[in-house]
Amino acid sequence: MSSVYDVAIIGAGVTGASIARRLSAYKLRVVLLEKECDVSFGVSKANSGIIHGGFHHGASTLKSRLEIQGNIMFDALQRDLHFPFRRCGILVAALSFEEMKTVEKLYMQGVQNGSIGIELCNRERMLSLEPKLNRDVVGGLHAPSGGIVEPYRLVFSLVESAVKNGVELKTKFKVNGVDITGERFHISSVNGETVTSRYAVNAAGLRADEISKLFKAEEFTISPRKGEEYLMDRNAAAFTSRVIFPVPSPNSKGMLVIPTVEGTTMVGPTAEEIEDKEDLATTGDNFEKVFYSARRLVPSVSERDIITAFVGLRPALEGNDFYIAISTKCPKLVQAAGIQSPGLTAAPAIGEYVKDLLKKAGLILEEKPNYDPAIDPLPRIREVDPFTAEKLIEKNPSYGNIVCRCESISEAEIVEAIKKGHTTLDGIKFYTRAQMGRCQGGFCTYKILKIIQRETGLSVDEITKRGAGSWEITGRVGEFQIFSRTGGKE
Amino acid sequence: MTEKKYDSVIIGGGSAGMAAACRIAEAGYSCAIVERETALGGILNQCIHNGFGLHHFKEELTGPEYAERFIQAVKDKGLDVYLETTVMDIEDTGSMKSFYGYSSVYGLLHFSCRSIVLAMGCRERNRGNIGTPGTRPSGIFTAGLAQRLVNIDGYIPGKKIVIVGSGDIGLIMARRMTWVGTEVLGVVEIQPYPAGLTRNIVQCLTDFNIPLHLSHVVSKIWGKERVEGVRVSPVGTEEGGNRASFDLDCDTLLLSVGLVPDNEISKKAGVDLNPETGGALVDSRLMTSVEGIFACGNVLHVHDLVDFVTEESQRCGEAVCHYLKGVAPGRQYRTVSGANVKYVLPNMYNPDGDNRFYLRPLVVKNGAELVVKIEGREVIRKKLRHVQPSEMVSFTLDREEIPSLESSRGNTLETGIL
Numbered sequence: 079m080s081s082v083y084d085v086a087i088i089g090a091g092v093t094g095a096s097i098a099r100r101l102s103a104y105k106l107r108v109v110l111l112e113k114e115c116d117v118s119f120g121v122s123k124a125n126s127g128i129i130h131g132g133f134h135h136g137a138s139t140l141k142s143r144l145e146i147q148g149n150i151m152f153d154a155l156q157r158d159l160h161f162p163f164r165r166c167g168i169l170v171a172a173l174s175f176e177e178m179k180t181v182e183k184l185y186m187q188g189v190q191n192g193s194i195g196i197e198l199c200n201r202e203r204m205l206s207l208e209p210k211l212n213r214d215v216v217g218g219l220h221a222p223s224g225g226i227v228e229p230y231r232l233v234f235s236l237v238e239s240a241v242k243n244g245v246e247l248k249t250k251f252k253v254n255g256v257d258i259t260g261e262r263f264h265i266s267s268v269n270g271e272t273v274t275s276r277y278a279v280n281a282a283g284l285r286a287d288e289i290s291k292l293f294k295a296e297e298f299t300i301s302p303r304k305g306e307e308y309l310m311d312r313n314a315a316a317f318t319s320r321v322i323f324p325v326p327s328p329n330s331k332g333m334l335v336i337p338t339v340e341g342t343t344m345v346g347p348t349a350e351e352i353e354d355k356e357d358l359a360t361t362g363d364n365f366e367k368v369f370y371s372a373r374r375l376v377p378s379v380s381e382r383d384i385i386t387a388f389v390g391l392r393p394a395l396e397g398n399d400f401y402i403a404i405s406t407k408c409p410k411l412v413q414a415a416g417i418q419s420p421g422l423t424a425a426p427a428i429g430e431y432v433k434d435l436l437k438k439a440g441l442i443l444e445e446k447p448n449y450d451p452a453i454d455p456l457p458r459i460r461e462v463d464p465f466t467a468e469k470l471i472e473k474n475p476s477y478g479n480i481v482c483r484c485e486s487i488s489e490a491e492i493v494e495a496i497k498k499g500h501t502t503l504d505g506i507k508f509y510t511r512a513q514m515g516r517c518q519g520g521f522c523t524y525k526i527l528k529i530i531q532r533e534t535g536l537s538v539d540e541i542t543k544r545g546a547g548s549w550e551i552t553g554r555v556g557e558f559q560i561f562s563r564t565g566g567k568e
Numbered sequence: 569m570t571e572k573k574y575d576s577v578i579i580g581g582g583s584a585g586m587a588a589a590c591r592i593a594e595a596g597y598s599c600a601i602v603e604r605e606t607a608l609g610g611i612l613n614q615c616i617h618n619g620f621g622l623h624h625f626k627e628e629l630t631g632p633e634y635a636e637r638f639i640q641a642v643k644d645k646g647l648d649v650y651l652e653t654t655v656m657d658i659e660d661t662g663s664m665k666s667f668y669g670y671s672s673v674y675g676l677l678h679f680s681c682r683s684i685v686l687a688m689g690c691r692e693r694n695r696g697n698i699g700t701p702g703t704r705p706s707g708i709f710t711a712g713l714a715q716r717l718v719n720i721d722g723y724i725p726g727k728k729i730v731i732v733g734s735g736d737i738g739l740i741m742a743r744r745m746t747w748v749g750t751e752v753l754g755v756v757e758i759q760p761y762p763a764g765l766t767r768n769i770v771q772c773l774t775d776f777n778i779p780l781h782l783s784h785v786v787s788k789i790w791g792k793e794r795v796e797g798v799r800v801s802p803v804g805t806e807e808g809g810n811r812a813s814f815d816l817d818c819d820t821l822l823l824s825v826g827l828v829p830d831n832e833i834s835k836k837a838g839v840d841l842n843p844e845t846g847g848a849l850v851d852s853r854l855m856t857s858v859e860g861i862f863a864c865g866n867v868l869h870v871h872d873l874v875d876f877v878t879e880e881s882q883r884c885g886e887a888v889c890h891y892l893k894g895v896a897p898g899r900q901y902r903t904v905s906g907a908n909v910k911y912v913l914p915n916m917y918n919p920d921g922d923n924r925f926y927l928r929p930l931v932v933k934n935g936a937e938l939v940v941k942i943e944g945r946e947v948i949r950k951k952l953r954h955v956q957p958s959e960m961v962s963f964t965l966d967r968e969e970i971p972s973l974e975s976s977r978g979n980t981l982e983t984g985i986l
Binding site: 471 | 569656671675678691695697710718724748790792794832
């Protein structure tokens with residue numbers, strides 16, 4: 079459509095998705111622009127999935143305010159959107175009396191921020207809350223309002239809800255130019271596509287500084303801060319009942335032991351300042367660091383249980399606070415930059431906050447009478463009892479075809495993911511969890527390749543892991559000339 | 569919900585499951601095989617190379633041919649086979665076991681049976697298990713997945729290939745990928761000796777001049793979207809040190825870095841596992857720690873030849889028959905690993921019968937000796953020409969070789985390689 083959008087949001091991570099969903103409640107034409115081939119494929123896909131407890135940051139920061147507000151919004155959000163989320167609580171374990179002093183400061187900070195139910199614990203209480211803790215623990219902090227979430231599932235459901243209420247999503251839209259004529263932004267992509275809007279939101283994560291420049295708005299620098307995490311089998315003995323934090327250092331919350339909401343255990347992340355926004359490589363050195371640190375908290379953490387490792391990049395801004403404001407140089411642009419931890423927790427509150435900023439910038443908000451905040455829950459075969467499973471299979475036999483044996487994911491769930499637009503192997507993995515278990519796709523990849531071909535009409539060599547050049551299959555048997563090595567036996 | 573009742577249900581329709589099932593059916597017990605794939609045969613179906621059956625059939629067969637003989641036997645015996653059916657949770661209610669089978673063909677099935685044979689096979693270790701640093705692009709496959717893609721689906725996963733690990737599947741795939749017209753740049757093995765069978769080193773690498781880099785690892789993978797290259801480093805040198813490290817430009821990495829018994833269902837059923845094998849702890853009858861649940865084949869321990877799987881599984885099938893008949897197990901004592909032995913199976917022996925053992929050496933050695941002791945008393949000493957970790961050692965301890973034992977003692981049997 080050539081007509082003008084009211085708002086263009088750049089970036090479909092958790093920030094952009096939260097803003098899009100919030101705006102979808104109003105009579106507005108909103109477009110959500112994403113450079114990758116699927117949503118949540120940047121910063122939001124690779125992080126610890128923690129809903130923070132509101133005690134890590136001082137009350138003077140914007141991030142602590144939005145963290146507390148966002149945290150409270152998660153129960154209602156889950157009721158509408160059905161993403162995996164559990165308020166399991168957070169423990170900070172002090173292993174020395176020196177560390178305990180820091181814990182006491184965190185506690186005071188949490189109380190000041192309004193962290194619900196936060197408490198100081200002695201050694202005995204720490205060990206009763208989590209018997210797997212190091213016996214050398216001297217005490218700690220318990221924040222029962224903390225929790226865990228599947229970050230990509232959160233983003234997928236936010237976007238689904240936004241799209242259901244009229245937001246247009248454009249993937250593979252990598253913004254490379256902005257023309258400003260009068261009251262209009264003309265935002266163009268590397269593919270030569272252009273959208274025109276009256277307002278814009280910069281939620282571009284690692285690229286927020288580059289996007290700001292294109293709008294000739296504020297100059298700032300996003301510095302990627304690399305975090306490496308290790309994911310362990312769902313049978314790992316180290317699976318704890320709550321998220322276990324070490325006592326933080328001034329720069330980082332430290333490396334954690336995380337019982338993920340889907341039942342696996344994760345340890346990490348590291349925190350390393352780097353230059354390259356595309357450096358997603360794991361290193362051998364960090365492995366030692368992460369496991370040393372994790373075992374200090376929970377001695378049963380074992381490297382034998384590792385199923386995969388990954389890297390995420392935090393879009394850090396100087397000063398380390400969020401930068402969410404109406405641009406002073408470009409008054410119809412709202413900046414939402416530097417959204418690193420606790421960005422996931424704060425996201426619903428950021429949606430609210432940016433909506434208010436847009437209003438302040440002049441956007442007229444008129445509620446949509448037919449706004450529906452809920453999306454349909456998707457049945458998952460491994461979460462239902464056998465009697466419900468039987469009914470599902472009767473209605474749709476492909477619920478009985480278990481494609482991913484490690485995570486018990488049925489063909490029906492994979493087809494649903496494809497219908498919702500997740501047509502890459504990674505998109506399907508993040509939506510369904512197929513390929514995410516202990517065999518990492520060894521047994522189900524070929525089945526998923528077939529299902530994608532059948533459902534989308536793509537040929538096998540067009541299927542990718544995550545878009546662009548990440549092809550999987552290069553040809554068919556019989557197509558190539560036989561390769562002959564010089565000097566080889568004939 | 570359809571109710572199904574059997575004397576015995578076999579979970580997994582590969583070489584192990586079919587061999588056990590046939591024995592049970594021959595004895596006249598009602599028996600069914602539950603298989604999650606669309607055909608019986610398991611991993612043999614994608615092993616289109618030859619070299620199977622030399623021990624069992626005394627002739628050389630391809631994987632599908634070997635499987636076909638058992639598939640035919642299963643058909644001839646009129647066994648019930650549930651294909652495309654996944655077993656979810658096993659419940660042990662003492663004399664009866666029950667579980668659900670999820671299937672797009674049959675709907676939801678509820679099985680009740682007096683005994684279960686675990687025959688789910690194994691899975692491949694992957695990149696996460698070996699912790700190879702670097703980026704996470706497409707183009708990293710386990711060798712078995714690549715074998716499936718090439719041999720059954722006809723898909724070629726890449727053109728310039730590096731293989732990590734000299735396990736048999738990796739070696740076979742080095743040859744296979746050469747045959748389909750791709751370039752295999754080399755096989756990288758962390759150990760100073762190959763992990764696969766000697767015949768496969770010769771027939772799959774030497775004959776095709778494919779370099780084998782022993783005592784080397786892939787220390788780094790790069791490529792943002794697709795694999796673009798890897799660094800190969802001698803063991804012991806740190807990445808960046810670059811002493812004799814070299815880079816290979818490739819678009820595909822195949823991993824053949826070991827197999828692990830696939831025991832997730834077993835764990836849910838309460839079966840105790842052996843950390844050395846990743847399989848169940850079993851007594852002299854191949855019965856697990858849960859009464860009435862047996863295990864055989866690669867789900868018990870990873871075998872190097874299917875012929876051994878067949879032999880073990882047929883014995884397992886016989887043991888199931890004895891159990892169903894109500895034969896008491898009699899006296900059983902522990903077996904333990906002695907010098908230079910990674911594991912010995914089964915974990916119990918029966919002094920009143922013949923016992924067949926499988927063991928895996930920890931060392932490479934020429935002119936070794938197998939020494940078996942009971943309570944410190946030597947009962948077998950046998951020359952072994954050559955041992956290495958990739959080749960399983962098997963031996964039988966006949967009833968006559970076992971001295972009379974005092975039941976008041978532990979009577980532990982220790983097996984060592986000297």
